[in-house]
Amino acid sequence: MKVSAGELKKKSNEIRKTMLEMCIRAGTGHVTSSxxxxxxxVALYHGRIMKYDPANPDWDERDRFILSKGQASPALYTVLADTGFFDPEKLNKFAQKDGSFGVHxxxxxxxxEITSGSLGQGFGVAAGIALGAKMNRNLYLVFTLLGDGECYEGSIWETAMFAAHNRLNNLIAIVDRNYLCVTDFTENLIALEPMEDKWKSFGWDVLRINGHSIECLVDSLSNLRSRRANRPLVIIADTVKGEGVECITNNPVWHGISPKGEEAETARLCLERSCGNE
Amino acid sequence: MNNISQRDAFWNRVYEIARKDTEVVVISADMGAPALDKFRRDMPSQFVNVGIAEQNAITIAAGLRLAGKKVFVYAIAPFITLRCLEQIRVENAIMDIPVTIVGVGAGFGYEDSGPTHHIIEDIAIMRSMPRIQIHSITDSVMASAFADISYHLKTTNYIRLDRQILPDVYHEGSDFTEGLSILRESDDCYIISTGSMTHTALELARDLEGRNINAGVIDVYNIPINGDALAEKVRNVKKLISLEEHFLPGGLGSAVCEVLNDYNIPLRVRRLGLSTDKLYCYKYGGREVIRGYYGVDKGSLAKDIAEYLSVESLCSLG
Incomplete structure (x- = not known):
């Protein structure tokens, strides 16, 4: 049974709030990238897209999710705690002395599944797992989330070529296309567009969607198990860095940090307002 | 005396292992070998060519291992260590995903290819990371044995193969579990060496014998060094020399000094190897010519060692 878009949006709002509070408490974390x-x-974990079992994280048949842009760990940790992989109390100790996980x-x-933080590597590991699954005749899917800035790493394109050549149609890459890097917008820095053409020319099936539309996300991520293609699939998800907290969006200075003091209060209000608008 | 390359000995044995275990996968960064051609022909589903893309080779290897495979990943030594060093650090050292990294061309093995293809920093760099064992291979017998050792190993290892065919100094069935072997006994003095330099050390020791100097040879093929074993063997000798075809900072000699320090053995080591002052070498005409540039050709070494051991003082020791 499908989860309604309304429920998923509600879940996104909850996750945003929990994540923001976690980073404000810790005084660190890549809030905007998350x-x-x-x-x-939320679409992957709550939209009945991925197969997983929080009680058995190493379940052989689980779909693999490889977060290649490891700086978005606050987002993934919050989702994993919410789905029951570990006690949400642990989020309170994010990046703190007595905590068990930090910024990357x-x-x-x-x-x-993996340690990441050094960009351009998780994607290769994901492709290796996908190839292994093919060799083993396992039916699980491998999802991987890349940052758009990560696509500056040459190793991304080594892997892109490899995955297409080896017909890894069990590999689904999602590019979080938020247009921002550390210091500037990607198109000012070194243009990444035309991104669809790049991936197509590397032999991938390409979808480009609004990465904040739950409906579009669920729609493009559904029915992947019976996809009639021998190519890997990349979903370029156009997003906004800082989505949901307007006062910190689309500004490179908010890369890699968490709002503090008054700014934290403003960020909370922004998020409240955006949730109210849903 | 055998005349098979370390590369062929190693891959021939991996071929046999893979015939029995379909979980074994070889990743090649566009590297060939007769044994690998056979491997690809007979076990195409266990052979992956990633092209000239070493960074991808390491991450694909890690992914395959996470999917349950036993992976050997192969390229020219400088490229499968330094080009993808950060991938090795994250996937193998930090995450502890065990794979066997196989590099060919230790030291000046690619003698006519220039400094891009020489690898004279890898011991220092690879031993600076936890969880990675360096297996610096001496001969084809050892190469074959380390195919089996790698297969059973639960951590990442880096097999450092020489490209040139070197005479066998070990015999079938030799025990390599200690990580180092005494190839020549001595009460007074040992030359501690690795890889191709072990062959040079043996020649030097034979020459010194003619001058009434009994120098022993210890071949170190597992780094980090087995400190207990080395300490036990050298605790009572009077002089130690380390010899390597590798830059001196961080290399075998440094590793030996660390062991002596940690085991409270008050011995100085005469470290022979490549001085970084000499930078990189664009000389051609064979390995011995390149070694000559760095002052570690056989003639220079014989002179250095004889001076260091000073015939008179050693004789008086006896």
Whole structure:
């Protein structure tokens, strides 16, 4: 049974609030990079897209989710806690002395497949798992979430070529296309567009969607198990860095940090307002 | 005396292992070998060519391992270590995903290819990371044995193969579990060496014998060094020399000094190897010519070692 878009939007709002509070409490975390991909994660984990079992994180038949943009760990940790992989209390200790995980993604957290933070690597591991699944005749899917800035890494394109050549149609890459890097907008920095053409020319099926539309996300991520294609699929999800908290969106200075003091209060209000508008 | 390359000995044995275990996968970064051609022909589903893309090779290897495969990943030594160093650090050292990294061309093995293809920093760099064992291979017998050892290993290892055919100094069935072996006994003095330099050390020791100097040879093929084993063997000797075809900072000699320090053995080590002051080498005409540039050709070494051991003082020791 499908989960309604309304329920998923509600879930996204909850996750945003929990994530924001976690980072404000910790005084750190890549808040804007997390906000841009929360809807994607909610679609995957709550939209009945991925197969997983929080009680058995190592379940052989689970779909694999590889967060290649490891700086969005606050988003994934919050979703994993919410789905029951671990006690949500642990979020209160994010990046703190007595906590067990911090700013970049850590493979020893239940539900997390890899350590990432160094960009351009998780994608290759995802392709390796997808190839292994093919060799083993396992039917699980491998999802991987890339940052758009991550696509500057040459290793991304080594893997893109490899995955298409090896017909890894069990591999689904999602690019969180929020247009921002650390210092500037990508198109000012080194243009990444035309992104669809790049991926197509590397042999991938390409979808481009609004990455904050739960309906579009669920729609494009559905029925992937019976996809009639021998190519891997990339979904370029156009997003906004900081989505949901307007006062910190679309400004490079908010990369990699968490709002503090008055700014934190403003951010909370922004998020409340945006949730109210839904 | 065998005349098979370490590369062929290693991959021939991996071929046999993979015939029995379909979980074994070889990833090649566009590297060939007769044994690999056979592997690809007979077990195409267990052979992956990633092209000249070493960074991808390491991440694909890690992913395959997470999917349950036993992975050997192969390229020219400088490229499968340094080009993809950060991938190795994250996937293999930090995450502890065990794979076997196989590099060919240790030291000046690609003698006519220039410094891009020489690898004279890898021991220092690879041993600076936890969970990675360096297996610096001495001969084809050892190469074959380490195919089996790699297959059973639960951590990542880096197999450092020489490209040139070197004579066998070990015999079938040799025990490599200690990580180092005494190839020549001595009460007074040992040359501690690795890889191709072990062959040079043996030649030097034979020459010194003619001058009434009994120098022993310890071949170190597992780094980090087995400190207990090395300490036990050298605790009572009077002089130690380390010899390597590798830059001196962080190399075998450094590793030996660390062991001596940690085991409270008050011995100085005469470290022979490549000085970074000499930078990189654009000389051609064979390995010995390149070694000559760095002052570690056989003639220079014989002179250095003889001076260091100073015949008179050693004789008086006896």
């Amino acid at each position: 906000l841009s991909c929360i809807d994607i994660l 993604l850590q493979h020893d957290v239940p539900g997390v």
